[in-house]
Amino acid sequence: MAAEIFDSRRQLTTVAIGLPATIAAVVGFVYWLFPPLFDAFWGTTCGAIDTWLVCSTFLQHGFTTGILVGLTAPLVGAYLVNRQMALIGEALAHTAFGGVAIGLFIGSTVEWANYPLLWALLAAAIAALGMQYLAVTTDSYADVPLAIVLTGSFALGVAVISYGDGIAFGREIESYLFGNILFVPFENVQLMVGLALVVLGMVALTHKQLLFITFDREAARLARINVWFYDTVLIVVTALVVVAAMQILGAILVAAMLVVPVAAAMQLTSSFNHGLVLSVIFGEVAVLGGILSSYWLDIATGAAIVLVAIAIYLLAVLGDR
């Protein structure tokens, strides 16, 4: 099994030593190195520009998370969109929402389990592996199982919320449904940083395989690339990104960041690698433009980000004519 995934013994050894070291490095960075860096960066920025927009702790959290979402979501989305799997992110977001509901419900009685985002991560990962299992057994990412998972997990979430109404989840559940840039606690920023590092690392290592499978599945199989293994990597990474992005965009809108910047970039380039870079640039423009316009126009941030992204897409389509 290992020999099929890693292409030589040398690479296997590298991974065996590298993986625990990498995990330790990521955790160490997120817990010890990142907080002072965060303070230093925003301290300097606030000192230089000095407006409420960059000096409020809420918005500093929101901006940081948003920039990382703008980086990771289009990166993963580029493979999904080009495989006609655009809606898989939406389905995973809805399962993550179900996970949040369960997490809040359990967390309201069990103090130490009160960390809804981890429950979301758990639910999305289980759903991702479940959908992958369905895809292997039915040999496709059919849209019917996708629709069943999407609506089913959302129904479960709604059921749990309505049952636990007495506990009053109130605004918290709403922030996961529609996203809320003013409601990103610092530990979620840290989680986002960790997820972003993991996603970037995974994509950097497996880009070639993911691209090969995306473009020509049969030729990838011939090159003895373990396509189901890399499909699983992609879908699990997607689950991570979706959970991370959900706090800003909300479960309902999160798929837009996976799809829209990529769709815009695809109009304008002849190269997949250029398309990747362009997707990330469009993602960042959408996030920053969305946050600023939501502040000026006083509209929901998630919605503003998606609308800016769609404006970019329309310009790209018109510009390509």
Next chain:
Amino acid sequence: MTHAITVENVTFAYDDRPVLRDVSLAIEEGEFLGLIGPNGSGKTTLLKIMLGLQQPDSGRVELFGTPADAFTDGTRLGYVSQHSSDGESTMPISVREVVTMGRYAHAGISPLDDEDAAIVDDALEQVGIADLADRRMSRLSGGQKQRTYIARALASEADLLALDEPTVGVDTESRDAFYDLLEDLNQRGITIVLIEHDIGVVTEHVDTIACLNGELYEHCGTAEFLESDALERAFSSARAAGTASVASGD
């Protein structure tokens, strides 16, 4: 002499439509084999089974002495398929990026290096599409796409090249150049299996011929083949079968 491919008593059916019946065939390393037969005779299916891309219903297949489904060295295989790839009409991807995929099995999860880039340049040059390197795949003609896939197979530096009607849509001049290139590669010891419907082209370039129509009719040297009546038998049984089911497809 070791064998690049061994096929023993392979039988395959799509649902209840039999495609291959008890086919046995051994291809030596360094052989240049032409696989011919009428439409729907199972050539493509046999080729895919040889490469381990499809499982036979019964029988054994070995690649370089290892069962095909347990063969893991992707760097030894190159394939130009008859069908278009999943992403070629929709994805933004350049000709160079596609040809570079030929190097992926060599690189694994390590980054590509300058040597890989040089091999890709060389492959683009050999099929005469160096000037199209930055062109988007979806904007190419059928022949240009086909040449891109040929370049990808060349860049893979495989020991075994499997080609399924590789020159469909390619103009005569570059087709001749391509077959000269194949002969050259074969001289250097690369095993080649070629499916080609133009029997004139096949007999001119290959060493041995296998004539297929559900079952193997003949596997022998090109000269002996031309004197035998294998082709006649294969095609006449196709005509007989054709009256029963005309639209059998490939």
